[in-house]
Amino acid sequence: MSAAPSQRLAYNAPTWLDTLAAWLLALLWILPLAYAVWTAFHPSEYSTRFVLAAPLTLENFERAWAAAPFARYFLNTTLLVFMILAVQLVLGTLAAYAFARYEFRGRNVAFSLVLVQLMVMPDILLVENYRTMARLGLVDTLLAIGLPYFASAFAIFLLRQTFMGVPRELDEAARVEGAGPLQTLWRVYVPLARPVYTAFALVSVSFHWNNFLWPLIITNSPNARPLTVGLQVFSSVDQGVDWSVITAATLMTSAPLLVAFLLFQRQFVQSFMRAGIK
Protein backbone atom coordinates (compact mmCIF):
# COMPACT_ATOMS: atom_id res chain seq x y z
CA MET A 1 0.00 0.00 0.00
CA SER A 2 2.67 2.42 0.98
CA ALA A 3 4.79 1.91 -2.11
CA ALA A 4 3.75 4.31 -4.81
CA PRO A 5 2.99 2.62 -8.16
CA SER A 6 5.91 4.32 -9.85
CA GLN A 7 8.22 3.07 -7.17
CA ARG A 8 6.83 -0.41 -7.52
CA LEU A 9 7.40 -0.41 -11.23
CA ALA A 10 10.88 0.88 -10.81
CA TYR A 11 11.71 -1.81 -8.29
CA ASN A 12 13.83 -4.45 -9.88
CA ALA A 13 13.62 -2.69 -13.21
CA PRO A 14 16.67 -3.31 -15.35
CA THR A 15 19.30 -0.63 -15.03
CA TRP A 16 21.17 0.74 -18.02
CA LEU A 17 23.93 -1.70 -17.16
CA ASP A 18 21.51 -4.62 -17.56
CA THR A 19 20.27 -3.26 -20.84
CA LEU A 20 23.79 -2.87 -22.11
CA ALA A 21 24.84 -6.35 -21.05
CA ALA A 22 21.69 -7.94 -22.43
CA TRP A 23 22.19 -6.22 -25.78
CA LEU A 24 25.86 -7.12 -25.96
CA LEU A 25 25.03 -10.75 -25.32
CA ALA A 26 22.23 -10.71 -27.87
CA LEU A 27 24.50 -9.19 -30.51
CA LEU A 28 27.13 -11.78 -29.72
CA TRP A 29 24.50 -14.50 -30.04
CA ILE A 30 23.24 -13.26 -33.38
CA LEU A 31 26.68 -12.42 -34.73
CA PRO A 32 27.52 -15.78 -36.34
CA LEU A 33 24.20 -15.78 -38.14
CA ALA A 34 24.52 -12.17 -39.26
CA TYR A 35 28.00 -12.96 -40.50
CA ALA A 36 26.67 -15.93 -42.47
CA VAL A 37 23.95 -13.82 -44.05
CA TRP A 38 26.51 -11.21 -45.07
CA THR A 39 28.84 -13.77 -46.62
CA ALA A 40 26.13 -15.67 -48.43
CA PHE A 41 24.60 -12.63 -50.10
CA HIS A 42 27.82 -10.98 -51.25
CA PRO A 43 30.46 -11.97 -53.81
CA SER A 44 33.26 -13.96 -52.23
CA GLU A 45 35.77 -11.11 -52.36
CA TYR A 46 33.57 -9.32 -49.82
CA SER A 47 33.16 -12.32 -47.55
CA THR A 48 35.43 -10.78 -44.95
CA ARG A 49 35.36 -7.16 -46.04
CA PHE A 50 32.46 -5.32 -44.57
CA VAL A 51 31.76 -2.42 -46.88
CA LEU A 52 28.26 -1.04 -47.16
CA ALA A 53 28.65 -0.58 -50.88
CA ALA A 54 29.29 -4.27 -51.49
CA PRO A 55 26.99 -5.54 -54.23
CA LEU A 56 24.29 -8.05 -53.28
CA THR A 57 24.13 -11.30 -55.16
CA LEU A 58 22.30 -14.62 -55.22
CA GLU A 59 25.06 -16.29 -57.16
CA ASN A 60 26.38 -18.19 -54.14
CA PHE A 61 23.02 -19.86 -53.71
CA GLU A 62 22.84 -20.76 -57.38
CA ARG A 63 26.29 -22.28 -57.28
CA ALA A 64 25.58 -24.26 -54.14
CA TRP A 65 22.29 -25.49 -55.54
CA ALA A 66 24.01 -26.63 -58.72
CA ALA A 67 26.97 -28.23 -56.96
CA ALA A 68 25.06 -30.85 -55.01
CA PRO A 69 21.64 -32.55 -55.25
CA PHE A 70 20.07 -30.18 -52.75
CA ALA A 71 16.62 -30.56 -54.29
CA ARG A 72 16.78 -34.25 -53.51
CA TYR A 73 18.04 -33.57 -49.99
CA PHE A 74 15.20 -31.15 -49.36
CA LEU A 75 12.70 -33.70 -50.59
CA ASN A 76 14.24 -36.41 -48.40
CA THR A 77 14.23 -34.28 -45.28
CA THR A 78 10.67 -33.12 -45.87
CA LEU A 79 9.41 -36.65 -46.43
CA LEU A 80 11.40 -37.86 -43.45
CA VAL A 81 10.17 -35.35 -40.90
CA PHE A 82 6.54 -35.69 -41.91
CA MET A 83 6.70 -39.47 -42.05
CA ILE A 84 8.21 -39.61 -38.57
CA LEU A 85 5.75 -37.08 -37.20
CA ALA A 86 2.71 -38.85 -38.64
CA VAL A 87 3.70 -42.26 -37.28
CA GLN A 88 4.73 -40.80 -33.91
CA LEU A 89 1.37 -39.08 -33.53
CA VAL A 90 -0.72 -42.11 -34.46
CA LEU A 91 1.21 -44.61 -32.35
CA GLY A 92 1.63 -42.14 -29.50
CA THR A 93 -2.07 -41.29 -29.41
CA LEU A 94 -3.16 -44.92 -29.30
CA ALA A 95 -0.64 -45.88 -26.63
CA ALA A 96 -1.30 -42.77 -24.54
CA TYR A 97 -5.04 -43.44 -24.62
CA ALA A 98 -4.52 -47.01 -23.45
CA PHE A 99 -2.29 -45.84 -20.60
CA ALA A 100 -4.57 -42.99 -19.58
CA ARG A 101 -7.99 -44.58 -19.69
CA TYR A 102 -7.65 -48.36 -19.42
CA GLU A 103 -7.03 -50.52 -16.38
CA PHE A 104 -5.20 -53.71 -17.22
CA ARG A 105 -2.64 -56.01 -15.73
CA GLY A 106 0.91 -55.07 -16.66
CA ARG A 107 0.10 -51.43 -17.28
CA ASN A 108 2.76 -50.07 -14.97
CA VAL A 109 5.40 -52.42 -16.31
CA ALA A 110 4.53 -51.47 -19.87
CA PHE A 111 4.68 -47.79 -18.97
CA SER A 112 8.10 -48.13 -17.36
CA LEU A 113 9.29 -49.92 -20.48
CA VAL A 114 8.18 -46.88 -22.46
CA LEU A 115 9.96 -44.48 -20.12
CA VAL A 116 13.24 -46.32 -20.62
CA GLN A 117 13.49 -44.66 -24.02
CA LEU A 118 13.63 -41.24 -22.40
CA MET A 119 17.06 -42.07 -21.01
CA VAL A 120 18.42 -44.55 -23.54
CA MET A 121 17.74 -42.69 -26.75
CA PRO A 122 18.11 -44.30 -30.16
CA ASP A 123 20.87 -41.72 -30.80
CA ILE A 124 23.25 -43.80 -28.71
CA LEU A 125 22.38 -47.34 -29.84
CA LEU A 126 23.97 -46.83 -33.22
CA VAL A 127 25.85 -50.09 -33.65
CA GLU A 128 22.99 -52.46 -32.94
CA ASN A 129 20.40 -50.45 -34.81
CA TYR A 130 22.69 -50.38 -37.83
CA ARG A 131 22.97 -54.16 -37.63
CA THR A 132 19.19 -54.49 -37.43
CA MET A 133 18.72 -52.28 -40.47
CA ALA A 134 21.32 -54.30 -42.37
CA ARG A 135 19.46 -57.50 -41.52
CA LEU A 136 16.20 -55.97 -42.69
CA GLY A 137 17.90 -54.81 -45.89
CA LEU A 138 16.94 -51.21 -45.13
CA VAL A 139 20.37 -49.53 -45.10
CA ASP A 140 20.30 -46.31 -47.11
CA THR A 141 16.54 -45.82 -47.02
CA LEU A 142 14.39 -43.10 -45.47
CA LEU A 143 12.49 -45.77 -43.58
CA ALA A 144 15.68 -46.83 -41.81
CA ILE A 145 16.34 -43.27 -40.66
CA GLY A 146 12.85 -43.00 -39.26
CA LEU A 147 12.20 -46.45 -37.76
CA PRO A 148 14.06 -46.05 -34.44
CA TYR A 149 12.12 -42.83 -33.78
CA PHE A 150 8.62 -44.00 -34.73
CA ALA A 151 7.63 -45.00 -31.22
CA SER A 152 8.32 -41.89 -29.20
CA ALA A 153 8.27 -42.29 -25.44
CA PHE A 154 8.13 -38.54 -25.25
CA ALA A 155 4.94 -38.34 -27.34
CA ILE A 156 3.31 -41.12 -25.32
CA PHE A 157 4.25 -39.45 -22.05
CA LEU A 158 3.08 -36.02 -23.11
CA LEU A 159 -0.24 -37.21 -24.53
CA ARG A 160 -0.93 -39.51 -21.60
CA GLN A 161 -0.61 -36.54 -19.24
CA THR A 162 -3.02 -34.56 -21.38
CA PHE A 163 -5.54 -37.36 -21.79
CA MET A 164 -5.61 -37.97 -18.06
CA GLY A 165 -6.75 -34.37 -17.63
CA VAL A 166 -9.82 -34.87 -19.82
CA PRO A 167 -12.98 -35.07 -17.64
CA ARG A 168 -14.40 -38.57 -17.55
CA GLU A 169 -17.92 -37.17 -18.05
CA LEU A 170 -17.09 -36.29 -21.64
CA ASP A 171 -15.88 -39.81 -22.17
CA GLU A 172 -19.10 -41.25 -20.78
CA ALA A 173 -21.29 -38.84 -22.69
CA ALA A 174 -19.67 -39.99 -25.91
CA ARG A 175 -20.21 -43.61 -24.96
CA VAL A 176 -23.87 -42.97 -24.16
CA GLU A 177 -24.26 -41.55 -27.64
CA GLY A 178 -22.97 -44.86 -28.95
CA ALA A 179 -19.38 -43.98 -29.83
CA GLY A 180 -16.83 -46.80 -29.65
CA PRO A 181 -13.46 -46.38 -27.94
CA LEU A 182 -11.65 -45.26 -31.07
CA GLN A 183 -14.44 -42.87 -31.99
CA THR A 184 -14.31 -41.39 -28.49
CA LEU A 185 -10.59 -40.99 -28.81
CA TRP A 186 -10.91 -39.26 -32.15
CA ARG A 187 -13.92 -37.06 -31.33
CA VAL A 188 -13.22 -36.15 -27.71
CA TYR A 189 -9.59 -36.61 -26.75
CA VAL A 190 -7.71 -35.61 -29.88
CA PRO A 191 -9.50 -32.25 -30.34
CA LEU A 192 -8.97 -31.37 -26.69
CA ALA A 193 -5.26 -32.11 -26.91
CA ARG A 194 -4.68 -29.95 -29.96
CA PRO A 195 -2.19 -27.52 -28.34
CA VAL A 196 -0.12 -30.46 -27.15
CA TYR A 197 -0.12 -31.91 -30.65
CA THR A 198 1.12 -28.60 -32.04
CA ALA A 199 3.81 -28.42 -29.39
CA PHE A 200 4.99 -31.95 -30.01
CA ALA A 201 4.88 -31.46 -33.77
CA LEU A 202 7.11 -28.39 -33.67
CA VAL A 203 9.62 -30.05 -31.38
CA SER A 204 9.64 -33.27 -33.38
CA VAL A 205 9.97 -31.55 -36.75
CA SER A 206 12.83 -29.34 -35.61
CA PHE A 207 14.58 -32.27 -33.95
CA HIS A 208 14.42 -34.48 -37.02
CA TRP A 209 15.16 -31.67 -39.44
CA ASN A 210 18.37 -31.13 -37.46
CA ASN A 211 19.22 -34.74 -36.67
CA PHE A 212 22.58 -35.77 -38.03
CA LEU A 213 24.49 -38.70 -36.56
CA TRP A 214 22.08 -41.57 -37.18
CA PRO A 215 21.21 -40.42 -40.73
CA LEU A 216 24.93 -40.05 -41.44
CA ILE A 217 25.58 -43.64 -40.41
CA ILE A 218 22.62 -45.29 -42.06
CA THR A 219 22.77 -43.54 -45.45
CA ASN A 220 25.48 -43.80 -48.06
CA SER A 221 24.04 -42.22 -51.19
CA PRO A 222 22.12 -39.08 -52.13
CA ASN A 223 18.98 -41.22 -52.50
CA ALA A 224 18.21 -41.21 -48.82
CA ARG A 225 20.48 -38.50 -47.48
CA PRO A 226 18.72 -35.76 -45.55
CA LEU A 227 19.83 -32.12 -45.72
CA THR A 228 22.10 -32.20 -42.69
CA VAL A 229 24.13 -35.10 -44.04
CA GLY A 230 24.05 -33.67 -47.56
CA LEU A 231 25.37 -30.37 -46.27
CA GLN A 232 28.17 -32.08 -44.41
CA VAL A 233 29.19 -34.13 -47.44
CA PHE A 234 29.01 -31.01 -49.58
CA SER A 235 31.11 -28.83 -47.30
CA SER A 236 33.69 -31.43 -46.33
CA VAL A 237 34.52 -32.39 -49.90
CA ASP A 238 37.08 -29.82 -50.86
CA GLN A 239 35.11 -26.93 -52.35
CA GLY A 240 38.29 -24.95 -52.86
CA VAL A 241 37.25 -23.51 -49.51
CA ASP A 242 34.77 -21.19 -51.14
CA TRP A 243 33.20 -19.91 -47.97
CA SER A 244 30.52 -17.92 -49.71
CA VAL A 245 29.11 -21.02 -51.36
CA ILE A 246 29.33 -23.11 -48.21
CA THR A 247 27.61 -20.43 -46.14
CA ALA A 248 24.93 -20.09 -48.79
CA ALA A 249 24.32 -23.84 -48.60
CA THR A 250 24.29 -23.63 -44.84
CA LEU A 251 21.67 -20.88 -44.82
CA MET A 252 19.65 -22.72 -47.42
CA THR A 253 19.39 -25.83 -45.28
CA SER A 254 18.45 -23.86 -42.19
CA ALA A 255 16.12 -21.45 -43.96
CA PRO A 256 12.80 -23.31 -43.65
CA LEU A 257 13.16 -23.72 -39.90
CA LEU A 258 14.54 -20.24 -39.45
CA VAL A 259 11.73 -18.61 -41.43
CA ALA A 260 9.11 -20.70 -39.67
CA PHE A 261 10.62 -19.72 -36.35
CA LEU A 262 10.70 -16.02 -37.15
CA LEU A 263 7.08 -16.12 -38.33
CA PHE A 264 5.71 -18.21 -35.47
CA GLN A 265 8.08 -17.21 -32.69
CA ARG A 266 5.53 -17.30 -29.94
CA GLN A 267 4.27 -20.72 -31.01
CA PHE A 268 7.79 -22.09 -31.13
CA VAL A 269 8.81 -20.81 -27.74
CA GLN A 270 5.57 -21.97 -26.15
CA SER A 271 5.82 -25.37 -27.77
CA PHE A 272 9.35 -25.98 -26.60
CA MET A 273 8.27 -24.83 -23.16
CA ARG A 274 5.20 -27.04 -23.07
CA ALA A 275 7.19 -30.00 -24.29
CA GLY A 276 9.86 -29.46 -21.69
CA ILE A 277 7.71 -28.97 -18.64
CA LYS A 278 6.14 -32.33 -18.33
Added chain:
Amino acid sequence: MNQRALHAWLMLLPALVLLVAFTHYPAVATLVDSFFSTPKAGRPGVWVGLENYQVMAEDPVFWKAVRNNLWFAGATIPLSIALALAMALWVNERIAGRAFLRMAYFTPTVLPMIAVANIWLFFYTPQYGLLEQITGALGLPSHNWLGSPSTALGAVTVVAIWKEAGFFMIFYLAALQTLNPSLREAAAIEGASRWYFFRRVQWPLLMPTTLFVLVNACINAFRMVDHLFVLTRGGPDNASILLLYHLYEVGFSFWDTAYASAITVVLVAVLAGIALFQFFVLDRRVHYK
Protein backbone atom coordinates in the same frame (compact mmCIF):
# COMPACT_ATOMS: atom_id res chain seq x y z
CA MET B 1 -8.28 -61.33 -20.20
CA ASN B 2 -11.36 -59.20 -20.56
CA GLN B 3 -12.25 -57.28 -23.65
CA ARG B 4 -11.13 -53.89 -22.41
CA ALA B 5 -7.69 -55.18 -21.52
CA LEU B 6 -7.48 -56.70 -24.97
CA HIS B 7 -8.35 -53.35 -26.54
CA ALA B 8 -5.71 -51.65 -24.45
CA TRP B 9 -3.00 -54.07 -25.47
CA LEU B 10 -3.98 -53.80 -29.10
CA MET B 11 -3.58 -50.04 -28.91
CA LEU B 12 -0.23 -50.36 -27.19
CA LEU B 13 1.08 -53.05 -29.45
CA PRO B 14 2.50 -51.07 -32.39
CA ALA B 15 4.37 -48.64 -30.15
CA LEU B 16 5.64 -51.37 -27.85
CA VAL B 17 6.85 -53.56 -30.70
CA LEU B 18 8.87 -50.68 -32.14
CA LEU B 19 10.21 -49.69 -28.75
CA VAL B 20 11.35 -53.21 -28.03
CA ALA B 21 12.88 -53.58 -31.48
CA PHE B 22 14.82 -50.32 -31.46
CA THR B 23 15.44 -49.51 -27.81
CA HIS B 24 15.24 -52.52 -25.51
CA TYR B 25 16.58 -55.15 -27.85
CA PRO B 26 19.57 -53.07 -29.01
CA ALA B 27 20.36 -52.05 -25.45
CA VAL B 28 20.50 -55.68 -24.35
CA ALA B 29 22.21 -56.84 -27.54
CA THR B 30 24.88 -54.16 -27.06
CA LEU B 31 25.67 -55.51 -23.63
CA VAL B 32 25.86 -59.10 -24.96
CA ASP B 33 27.95 -58.12 -27.96
CA SER B 34 30.42 -56.30 -25.77
CA PHE B 35 31.50 -59.74 -24.48
CA PHE B 36 32.08 -61.14 -27.98
CA SER B 37 34.70 -60.43 -30.60
CA THR B 38 33.84 -58.49 -33.75
CA PRO B 39 32.29 -60.80 -36.37
CA LYS B 40 34.45 -60.99 -39.49
CA ALA B 41 33.30 -61.95 -43.00
CA GLY B 42 30.89 -64.77 -42.26
CA ARG B 43 32.58 -65.88 -39.04
CA PRO B 44 30.44 -64.96 -36.05
CA GLY B 45 32.06 -63.34 -33.03
CA VAL B 46 33.34 -65.60 -30.27
CA TRP B 47 33.04 -65.13 -26.53
CA VAL B 48 35.97 -63.10 -25.28
CA GLY B 49 34.74 -62.19 -21.83
CA LEU B 50 35.98 -58.80 -20.73
CA GLU B 51 38.57 -58.43 -23.47
CA ASN B 52 36.78 -55.50 -25.10
CA TYR B 53 36.71 -53.72 -21.79
CA GLN B 54 40.38 -54.46 -21.34
CA VAL B 55 41.05 -52.93 -24.75
CA MET B 56 39.05 -49.94 -23.60
CA ALA B 57 40.98 -49.60 -20.38
CA GLU B 58 44.23 -49.64 -22.34
CA ASP B 59 43.01 -47.33 -25.10
CA PRO B 60 44.56 -43.89 -24.50
CA VAL B 61 42.04 -42.32 -26.91
CA PHE B 62 39.16 -43.63 -24.82
CA TRP B 63 40.58 -42.07 -21.68
CA LYS B 64 41.27 -38.88 -23.57
CA ALA B 65 37.63 -38.87 -24.67
CA VAL B 66 36.47 -39.45 -21.10
CA ARG B 67 38.61 -36.61 -19.78
CA ASN B 68 37.54 -34.30 -22.57
CA ASN B 69 33.91 -35.20 -22.09
CA LEU B 70 34.10 -34.46 -18.38
CA TRP B 71 35.78 -31.15 -19.15
CA PHE B 72 33.16 -30.42 -21.81
CA ALA B 73 30.36 -31.26 -19.38
CA GLY B 74 32.00 -29.27 -16.60
CA ALA B 75 32.16 -26.19 -18.81
CA THR B 76 28.91 -26.39 -20.81
CA ILE B 77 26.59 -27.29 -17.93
CA PRO B 78 27.26 -24.42 -15.50
CA LEU B 79 27.95 -21.80 -18.17
CA SER B 80 24.90 -22.53 -20.30
CA ILE B 81 22.66 -22.64 -17.23
CA ALA B 82 24.07 -19.39 -15.81
CA LEU B 83 23.68 -17.64 -19.16
CA ALA B 84 20.19 -19.03 -19.59
CA LEU B 85 19.20 -17.70 -16.19
CA ALA B 86 20.65 -14.26 -16.92
CA MET B 87 18.87 -14.15 -20.27
CA ALA B 88 15.57 -15.16 -18.72
CA LEU B 89 15.86 -12.60 -15.93
CA TRP B 90 16.52 -9.88 -18.46
CA VAL B 91 13.83 -10.86 -20.92
CA ASN B 92 11.32 -11.26 -18.11
CA GLU B 93 11.63 -7.54 -17.28
CA ARG B 94 10.56 -4.52 -19.27
CA ILE B 95 13.89 -4.20 -20.96
CA ALA B 96 14.39 -2.17 -24.13
CA GLY B 97 14.06 -4.35 -27.24
CA ARG B 98 12.73 -7.34 -25.35
CA ALA B 99 11.31 -9.10 -28.41
CA PHE B 100 14.58 -8.77 -30.28
CA LEU B 101 16.60 -10.01 -27.33
CA ARG B 102 14.41 -13.06 -26.91
CA MET B 103 14.63 -13.82 -30.61
CA ALA B 104 18.41 -13.42 -30.65
CA TYR B 105 18.90 -15.71 -27.66
CA PHE B 106 16.59 -18.42 -28.91
CA THR B 107 17.54 -18.53 -32.59
CA PRO B 108 20.56 -20.86 -32.23
CA THR B 109 18.24 -23.48 -30.76
CA VAL B 110 16.17 -23.96 -33.88
CA LEU B 111 19.08 -24.15 -36.31
CA PRO B 112 20.72 -27.46 -37.23
CA MET B 113 23.95 -27.94 -35.29
CA ILE B 114 25.69 -29.20 -38.40
CA ALA B 115 24.79 -26.01 -40.25
CA VAL B 116 25.77 -23.57 -37.54
CA ALA B 117 29.02 -25.48 -37.08
CA ASN B 118 29.90 -24.48 -40.65
CA ILE B 119 29.34 -20.86 -39.72
CA TRP B 120 31.49 -21.23 -36.62
CA LEU B 121 34.18 -22.94 -38.65
CA PHE B 122 34.37 -19.86 -40.80
CA PHE B 123 34.29 -17.72 -37.68
CA TYR B 124 37.32 -19.52 -36.25
CA THR B 125 39.27 -19.82 -39.51
CA PRO B 126 42.86 -18.56 -39.24
CA GLN B 127 43.55 -15.28 -41.08
CA TYR B 128 40.16 -14.86 -42.82
CA GLY B 129 37.88 -15.64 -39.91
CA LEU B 130 35.96 -12.96 -38.07
CA LEU B 131 37.63 -13.86 -34.80
CA GLU B 132 41.08 -13.41 -36.33
CA GLN B 133 40.03 -10.08 -37.78
CA ILE B 134 38.88 -8.87 -34.40
CA THR B 135 41.97 -10.10 -32.55
CA GLY B 136 44.11 -8.80 -35.40
CA ALA B 137 42.55 -5.36 -35.14
CA LEU B 138 43.33 -5.39 -31.43
CA GLY B 139 46.91 -6.16 -32.29
CA LEU B 140 46.86 -9.68 -30.84
CA PRO B 141 48.93 -12.42 -32.49
CA SER B 142 47.27 -14.80 -34.92
CA HIS B 143 46.06 -18.04 -33.45
CA ASN B 144 44.62 -21.22 -34.97
CA TRP B 145 41.78 -21.80 -32.52
CA LEU B 146 40.61 -25.14 -33.87
CA GLY B 147 43.99 -26.30 -35.05
CA SER B 148 45.95 -26.15 -31.85
CA PRO B 149 45.46 -28.78 -29.15
CA SER B 150 45.31 -26.23 -26.37
CA THR B 151 42.26 -24.36 -27.66
CA ALA B 152 40.34 -26.87 -29.84
CA LEU B 153 38.23 -28.27 -27.01
CA GLY B 154 37.51 -24.80 -25.67
CA ALA B 155 36.43 -23.66 -29.12
CA VAL B 156 33.93 -26.49 -29.57
CA THR B 157 32.66 -25.94 -26.02
CA VAL B 158 31.84 -22.33 -26.81
CA VAL B 159 29.72 -23.46 -29.76
CA ALA B 160 27.82 -25.90 -27.54
CA ILE B 161 27.11 -23.23 -24.94
CA TRP B 162 25.96 -20.83 -27.62
CA LYS B 163 23.59 -23.46 -28.99
CA GLU B 164 22.11 -24.50 -25.65
CA ALA B 165 21.73 -21.38 -23.52
CA GLY B 166 18.71 -20.01 -25.39
CA PHE B 167 16.96 -23.33 -25.13
CA PHE B 168 17.32 -23.43 -21.37
CA MET B 169 16.32 -19.77 -21.17
CA ILE B 170 12.74 -20.53 -22.16
CA PHE B 171 12.27 -22.91 -19.23
CA TYR B 172 13.47 -20.27 -16.81
CA LEU B 173 11.30 -17.70 -18.52
CA ALA B 174 8.26 -19.93 -18.20
CA ALA B 175 8.98 -20.46 -14.52
CA LEU B 176 9.59 -16.77 -13.85
CA GLN B 177 6.27 -15.89 -15.43
CA THR B 178 4.43 -18.16 -13.04
CA LEU B 179 5.95 -16.56 -9.92
CA ASN B 180 3.43 -14.66 -7.87
CA PRO B 181 3.78 -10.89 -8.49
CA SER B 182 2.92 -10.14 -4.87
CA LEU B 183 6.27 -11.63 -3.85
CA ARG B 184 7.93 -8.83 -5.68
CA GLU B 185 5.66 -6.22 -4.15
CA ALA B 186 6.35 -7.59 -0.71
CA ALA B 187 10.08 -7.47 -1.37
CA ALA B 188 9.75 -3.90 -2.63
CA ILE B 189 7.87 -2.86 0.49
CA GLU B 190 10.42 -4.53 2.70
CA GLY B 191 13.12 -2.68 0.83
CA ALA B 192 14.95 -5.83 -0.19
CA SER B 193 17.79 -5.29 -2.61
CA ARG B 194 17.57 -6.78 -6.04
CA TRP B 195 20.31 -9.29 -5.35
CA TYR B 196 18.65 -10.25 -2.08
CA PHE B 197 15.33 -10.75 -3.82
CA PHE B 198 16.97 -12.96 -6.43
CA ARG B 199 18.97 -14.96 -3.91
CA ARG B 200 16.24 -15.49 -1.33
CA VAL B 201 13.07 -15.55 -3.44
CA GLN B 202 13.59 -16.15 -7.14
CA TRP B 203 16.46 -18.61 -7.03
CA PRO B 204 14.87 -21.00 -4.49
CA LEU B 205 11.56 -20.89 -6.33
CA LEU B 206 13.33 -21.62 -9.59
CA MET B 207 15.05 -24.68 -8.12
CA PRO B 208 12.79 -27.26 -9.80
CA THR B 209 13.49 -25.58 -13.15
CA THR B 210 17.20 -25.48 -12.47
CA LEU B 211 17.23 -29.19 -11.76
CA PHE B 212 15.18 -29.99 -14.84
CA VAL B 213 17.57 -27.94 -16.94
CA LEU B 214 20.54 -29.49 -15.17
CA VAL B 215 19.46 -33.01 -16.10
CA ASN B 216 18.96 -31.96 -19.71
CA ALA B 217 22.33 -30.24 -19.79
CA CYS B 218 24.01 -33.37 -18.42
CA ILE B 219 22.38 -35.57 -21.05
CA ASN B 220 23.30 -33.14 -23.81
CA ALA B 221 26.91 -33.03 -22.63
CA PHE B 222 27.22 -36.67 -23.63
CA ARG B 223 25.02 -36.55 -26.69
CA MET B 224 26.04 -33.37 -28.48
CA VAL B 225 28.77 -34.19 -30.99
CA ASP B 226 27.42 -33.07 -34.37
CA HIS B 227 29.61 -29.98 -34.40
CA LEU B 228 32.77 -32.05 -34.02
CA PHE B 229 32.19 -33.54 -37.47
CA VAL B 230 32.57 -30.10 -39.00
CA LEU B 231 34.85 -28.24 -36.65
CA THR B 232 37.65 -30.56 -35.57
CA ARG B 233 36.81 -34.22 -36.25
CA GLY B 234 37.97 -34.80 -32.71
CA GLY B 235 41.41 -33.44 -33.52
CA PRO B 236 44.03 -32.20 -33.57
CA ASP B 237 45.56 -35.34 -32.14
CA ASN B 238 42.29 -36.19 -30.33
CA ALA B 239 42.47 -32.91 -28.42
CA SER B 240 38.73 -32.35 -28.80
CA ILE B 241 37.40 -35.92 -29.03
CA LEU B 242 34.24 -36.74 -27.06
CA LEU B 243 32.88 -40.15 -26.11
CA LEU B 244 30.09 -40.40 -28.64
CA TYR B 245 32.43 -39.25 -31.41
CA HIS B 246 34.96 -41.88 -30.37
CA LEU B 247 32.17 -44.45 -30.49
CA TYR B 248 31.34 -43.33 -34.01
CA GLU B 249 34.95 -43.63 -35.12
CA VAL B 250 35.47 -47.04 -33.59
CA GLY B 251 32.15 -48.40 -34.83
CA PHE B 252 31.84 -46.84 -38.24
CA SER B 253 35.32 -45.80 -39.36
CA PHE B 254 37.30 -48.76 -38.00
CA TRP B 255 34.24 -51.10 -37.97
CA ASP B 256 35.35 -52.61 -34.68
CA THR B 257 31.76 -53.18 -33.62
CA ALA B 258 32.60 -55.28 -30.56
CA TYR B 259 34.71 -52.54 -29.01
CA ALA B 260 32.11 -49.98 -30.08
CA SER B 261 29.51 -52.00 -28.17
CA ALA B 262 31.64 -51.79 -25.05
CA ILE B 263 31.84 -47.99 -25.44
CA THR B 264 28.08 -47.85 -25.99
CA VAL B 265 27.60 -49.73 -22.72
CA VAL B 266 29.62 -47.05 -20.95
CA LEU B 267 27.54 -44.28 -22.53
CA VAL B 268 24.26 -46.00 -21.70
CA ALA B 269 25.47 -46.45 -18.13
CA VAL B 270 26.25 -42.73 -17.89
CA LEU B 271 22.82 -41.75 -19.22
CA ALA B 272 21.06 -44.30 -17.04
CA GLY B 273 22.97 -42.96 -14.07
CA ILE B 274 21.76 -39.45 -14.81
CA ALA B 275 18.19 -40.70 -15.20
CA LEU B 276 18.27 -42.68 -11.96
CA PHE B 277 19.75 -39.72 -10.12
CA GLN B 278 16.89 -37.60 -11.41
CA PHE B 279 14.30 -40.20 -10.54
CA PHE B 280 15.42 -41.16 -7.06
CA VAL B 281 17.13 -38.04 -5.77
CA LEU B 282 15.71 -35.00 -7.50
CA ASP B 283 12.08 -35.95 -8.01
CA ARG B 284 11.73 -36.78 -4.31
CA ARG B 285 13.45 -33.76 -2.88
CA VAL B 286 12.39 -30.83 -4.95
CA HIS B 287 8.79 -29.81 -4.75
CA TYR B 288 7.80 -26.25 -4.31
CA LYS B 289 4.38 -26.56 -5.86
